[in-house]
Amino acid sequence: MLPSAAVFLLVFVAPLSYFFILSFWRVKSYKLVPDVSLANYIRVFDQYHEALLFTFSIALIIAAIVTLLAFGLAFVVRFKAGRYSNLLLFGVLIALFGGYLSKVYIWKIILGQSGILNSALLGLGFIDTPLDAFLYNPAAVVITLTHYMLPLAILPIYGSLRAIDDVPLRGARDLGASRWRVFWDIIAPQCQTGIMVGFTLAFLFSAGDYVTPKLVGGPYTSMIGVFIQVQFGLRFDAPLGAAMAFSVIAVCLIIVGVAALTLRRALRVR
Amino acid sequence: MRDIPTLFWRLFGAVTFLFMISPLLILLLFAFSDKKLLAFPITGLTTDWFMKIFDRPEFWAAFENSMIIVVSVGVVSTIIGIMAASALVRLRARAASVSMILLTMPVMAPPLVLALALLSYFTSVGVGLGLPMVILGHLVFTQPFVILIVYARISKFDQAIVNSARDLGASPLKAYFTVTLPNMRPTIIGAALVAMGISLDDFIITFFTIGGGNTLPTFIWGMLRKGVDPSINVVALILMTLTIGVALIALRVTRYRG
Numbered sequence: 001m002l003p004s005a006a007v008f009l010l011v012f013v014a015p016l017s018y019f020f021i022l023s024f025w026r027v028k029s030y031k032l033v034p035d036v037s038l039a040n041y042i043r044v045f046d047q048y049h050e051a052l053l054f055t056f057s058i059a060l061i062i063a064a065i066v067t068l069l070a071f072g073l074a075f076v077v078r079f080k081a082g083r084y085s086n087l088l089l090f091g092v093l094i095a096l097f098g099g100y101l102s103k104v105y106i107w108k109i110i111l112g113q114s115g116i117l118n119s120a121l122l123g124l125g126f127i128d129t130p131l132d133a134f135l136y137n138p139a140a141v142v143i144t145l146t147h148y149m150l151p152l153a154i155l156p157i158y159g160s161l162r163a164i165d166d167v168p169l170r171g172a173r174d175l176g177a178s179r180w181r182v183f184w185d186i187i188a189p190q191c192q193t194g195i196m197v198g199f200t201l202a203f204l205f206s207a208g209d210y211v212t213p214k215l216v217g218g219p220y221t222s223m224i225g226v227f228i229q230v231q232f233g234l235r236f237d238a239p240l241g242a243a244m245a246f247s248v249i250a251v252c253l254i255i256v257g258v259a260a261l262t263l264r265r266a267l268r269v270r
Numbered sequence: 271m272r273d274i275p276t277l278f279w280r281l282f283g284a285v286t287f288l289f290m291i292s293p294l295l296i297l298l299l300f301a302f303s304d305k306k307l308l309a310f311p312i313t314g315l316t317t318d319w320f321m322k323i324f325d326r327p328e329f330w331a332a333f334e335n336s337m338i339i340v341v342s343v344g345v346v347s348t349i350i351g352i353m354a355a356s357a358l359v360r361l362r363a364r365a366a367s368v369s370m371i372l373l374t375m376p377v378m379a380p381p382l383v384l385a386l387a388l389l390s391y392f393t394s395v396g397v398g399l400g401l402p403m404v405i406l407g408h409l410v411f412t413q414p415f416v417i418l419i420v421y422a423r424i425s426k427f428d429q430a431i432v433n434s435a436r437d438l439g440a441s442p443l444k445a446y447f448t449v450t451l452p453n454m455r456p457t458i459i460g461a462a463l464v465a466m467g468i469s470l471d472d473f474i475i476t477f478f479t480i481g482g483g484n485t486l487p488t489f490i491w492g493m494l495r496k497g498v499d500p501s502i503n504v505v506a507l508i509l510m511t512l513t514i515g516v517a518l519i520a521l522r523v524t525r526y527r528g
Contacts, residue, residue, distance in 0.1 A: 004354035004373065004413055011410040012376045012384070015391035019383075022390060069286050076283035080276070088287060095290045097517035101473045101487045102506040106293045109300070109308045109498060116296060119309035150290055179275075200378075208380025211473065215494065225382050232386055232478075242390070245383040 023242035030236055040243035048227060048244065055207055055224040056251060058138055062145045063203035069146070070153035070198050071191075077154075078161040089158070096151035104215050107144040111135040111216065136218025144216050145206045153198030160194030161187070188267045196263055200256050207252050224248055297510065301503040308498060319504045329505065332489035336470060338401060339485060343408045344466040348458060350409070351416025351465070352451075358417070359424045370418070376411040384411075385478040392479065399481030407475045412465035419464065419524075423457040424450075460524030467516040470509070486512075 026035045045052075073092070077085045110116045111134035118130040134140060164187060172182045210225030217223065224244060231241030300308055304316035323329050354373070358366045376384060388407050392399055427450065435445040451458070473487035484492060486509045493502045 002353070003350035004417065007350065007406070007409050007413060008373055008376070011388070011406050012379075015384070015387040016379075018391045018394065019387035069289075072282050073286045073290075076279050076286075080279040081283060088283065091287055091291050093517065093521065094514055095294065097467055097471075097514045098294050099471045099487075099506070099510045099513050101471075101490055102297065102510045103293065105490060105494065105502065105506050106297050108494075109503075110293060110296060112308075112498070114307060114309055116300070116309055119311070123310050147289065147293060150286075204378060204380060208382050210382050225380075228382060228386065232389065238386075238390055241386060245380075245386065249380070249383065 019242050020246060022239050023246055025239040027237050027239060032238065040240045041247060043240060044244050044247045048224065051222045051224045051227055052247070052251065054222055055248070056255065058141060058221075058223065059203050059207035060255070062142055062149065062206040063199050065142070065146050066149045066153045066202040067157075067195060067199045070150055070157050071195060073150075074154050074158035074161050074194075077158055078164075092151045092154050092158075096155070100148060101211065103148050104144055104212050107140065107147065108135065108216050111140050111143070135216060136221075138217065138221050140216040140218070141212050141221050141223070144212050145202075145209065148212075149202040149205060153202050156197035156201075157191060157194040160191035164190050184267075192263060192267050195267075196260055199259060199263075203256065203259070204252055207248060294510065297503060297507055300500070301507040303500065306500060308500060308503070319500045323501045323504045323508075328484065329489065332484035332486050335401065335480075335483055336485040336487075339404055339408065339476070340466045340470045342405045343412055343469040344462045346405070347409050347412040347416050347465045348462040351413045351461060352420050352458065354413070355417045355420035355424055356446075358421055366421075370414075370421070373417060374414040377414050381472075381474040385475045388475065389478040399479055401480065401483075403479045403481075404476050404485075407479045408469045408472060411475075412468050415464050415468065416461040419461040420454070420457060423454050427453070456523045460520045463516050463520035463523070467513050467520065470516065471513050 022032070023040055024036050024038070026033050026037065026039065073088070077088045077092075081088055108115075112118070113130055113132040113135065115135070117134060118127075121127045122130060168186055169182055172186060173179075177185070208225055210223065210229045213221045213223040213226050217226075228241050228244045228248075231237045231244070235241075299312065301319060302315045302317065303312045304314040304318065305312070358369060361369065385407075388403070389399070392403055397403065431453070432445050432449050435449045436442070440448065471487065473491065476485050477488050477491065480488065486505060490502060490505050490509070493499060493505065
């Protein structure tokens, strides 16, 4: 127990505590000055509320798409794919371990103006001139992060779908329940946890990401992660960056909480 | 009879699956394409981009750093993970689950926040940056996986064989090393490989804590700053093959199904 606890305390609790304290400090002529002021937090919501709003909107969109697609595919694997289900599951696992930066990079070369998608569309005769509408916009970020998070969200949802017993499903159908009723009253409530885990993973990761917006997002995808990272480089304002980070985490926790309550309501057995 | 819902689900399954898998296949294909421009049509296949990368000493430096980090993280996180899991099974269920949730928090934290917190903290404490700090940073989010995997196995472990070893005169320590551990070998190897796969793939924590030098992911990042070049495909493909390879072996030894 001890070594693990030591790693946890020294490399997680201590740095984050220091980072939290740092968020109340200020910077004076490129030096950190200890302080107890909320000025950084006020600045975050004063100057960066648009970036925050944009980030949370795009993260919510990504999390919603990921959850829907992941649920759909997990549903297919569990109920519809028959003998192909093992193959599908194997593909999910391959995609899961395909790597993070590699995937962002692949989307950069697929979506680029002289990239793979454009050249394929040209070659197939769908378009006459290459479109530059694919890369360097929020949609590219949505596609890339959806692709990255999809296998991660499928596994918990599939896990809860797999645990569902077949007998009550058949019983309900035999007793005259429609497919929809079986779905909403038996299947959906039982995969609440899996859906919530998938949604939360996708949302948290998307809201905190800075690599994807930087590589495929272009200049108008102003996600908060990029602003946070800049404070530790060019801007040299670590306290402000720390305040941004904790603001993001706080709002994320609220949103995840609200999402969990909404989901519980939506999936309640009527 | 093929009714419409069935058709819908088949189509949906196929399209989503293709969306998930085809980018990986595209990378594989274009790592061998002989054109400098990354676009269709592909005129021929070549291994030139591999040769070009293998000739660069920076690639091997990054490769070496990656291997040092991955092996250290694999070994250390497995050892401390087994220790933690063995201790956790002796706790009460409630205390064990609370500890487990705490230890899993680093996995849920946004990597950027953890990375920047580590960067600020290491510089303020004055320990400097470098490979040891990268390894420490990786341990905190790989050990939860080891602990969870090993804990799941130990809690289902047949204590009767340990008891018989003890009855036959083995000390608790001897019983642990000659009965418990060897019986969990597949689980332990699997857990180590999962930790290694996660460590190998990490970019953000590594990028902010390594100071100087590269690992494979940060090497790709560096190449990307100089524009898109087919050799990046090769490094990305090598990295992807390594992580998928490690994961597949892990799945095989632990006989994981879903």
